[in-house]
Amino acid sequence: MSDGRPVDLTQFGLAVGHATDEPGATGLTVVRGLEGPLRGAAAVVGRATGTRELATLAPRHLAGRVDALLLTGGSSYGLDAAAGAMRWLEERGRGFPVGAGVVPIVPAAVVFDLAPLGRFDARPTAAMAYAAAHEASATGVAEGSVGAGTGTTVGKGAGPAGAMKGGVGIATAGGEEARVAAIAVVNAFGDVRDGEGRILAGARNADGGFADTQAVVAGGGGTQRFGDMTMRNTTLAVVATSVPVSRLALEQIARAATAALYRRITPAGTTFDGDVVFALCPWGDGADDGVAAARAGAAPPSLALEALATLALERAIERGVRTARGRDGIPGLADA
DSSP: OOOSSSOGGGGGGGGEEEEEEEETEEEEEEEESSOOOEHHHHHEESSSOOOEGGGSSTTTTOEEEOOOEEEEEEGGGGGHHHHHHHHHHHHHHEEEOOSEEEEOOOEEEEOOSSSSSTTTTTOHHHHHHHHHHHBBBSSSSOSSSSSSGGTTTOOOGOOOGGEEEOOOOEEEEEEEEEEEEEEEOOSSSSSOOOSSOOOOOOHHHHHHSSSHHHHHHHTTTTHHHHGGGGGGGGOOEEESSSSSHHHHHHHHHHHHHHHHHHHEESSOOOOOOOOEEEEEESOOOOOOSSSHHHTSSSHHHHHHHHHHHHHHHHHHHHHHEEEOOEEEEEHHHHGG
C-alpha cells in the first residue's frame, strides 16, 4: 500500500505469496513472475548476508532471468525452502531451458529470526515455499507480521526487551508512464524513521522513550550494551518497475534504492546487517543503457525509475512497521 489502498501488482508482472509459522514466529515470502520470467538484479549492503543464487542476478550471468525470489526467515537454514518454489515452477515448465527440462532461477535471501520470538528450531520449509508460490497473487497481498515478517523486530539497541515489531510492507510510487513497487521485510538493528526523520519504531529505554540507536552507537555504545541482539538483523527489499530496462540499468536501480535504507533506518547497512535490495522488471526488450539519452542531453529513462524506487522503498519500510502486530511482549505499531 502507498496510500492506504491495496496495491495491484499486475502491471509489474508480479505475484506475491506468504507462508507463516505463527507458533514458531517465522515464515517466508515468495515473489514470482505473474505469468512468466522477469529480469533481475541485486545490491548488497552490509556484511551479514545469507543468500542463494545471488550470482545469477549479475548483468553478465548467462541465466538472464528470474523466475521467483524467496525472502525467508530461519537464517541460513531457511535457504533450503527455495526447493519448494523451484518444484512449483518446474511442474509448470517455468525455468531456464536445459534441453530435457528447465531449471527455475530462484535467488533467495534470509533474515535472522531464530528467537527471541517463537522457537529457535522453527525454520521455513520447502512445503511452505511451494504453498506460497501456489497461492501468490498480484492483489490483496497481506502486510505486517506475516510471511518473512512473522518474527522480525527492529531497534535492537536496548536489547530484546526494548525492541519493537517489524514486518512486511508494500508501497508504490510513480505516475501513468512508469511506476515502481517496493516490498520490504524490516528486521533492522537500527530504528525506523518517518519521512520527517522522527523515530517511528525502535529501541526503547526502560521509561518507554526511544533510545536513538544511531546516537548510542555514535557515542561509543557497543556490543556490551546491545548483547547478542547485534546478530539478529537484516532488511530485505524488492523494487519492481512497470517498464522493462536492461539488466545493467536494473542493477543501478537496485543500488540507487539502497538510499531508502539509510534515510529510513538508522543505522543501516551495519556490520551486523545483511541488507539486500533486489530489483525486478518485466521481460520486455530491456533496451535502456542510458548512454544514448545522456549523449542527447536528456535524462536516461532509468534515472526516474531510480528516484521512484527509492521513494517506493522508503514508503514500504515505513509500512513494514506501521502494519506490524506485536507479540511475546514486543509491541508493534499496529497494536493500537
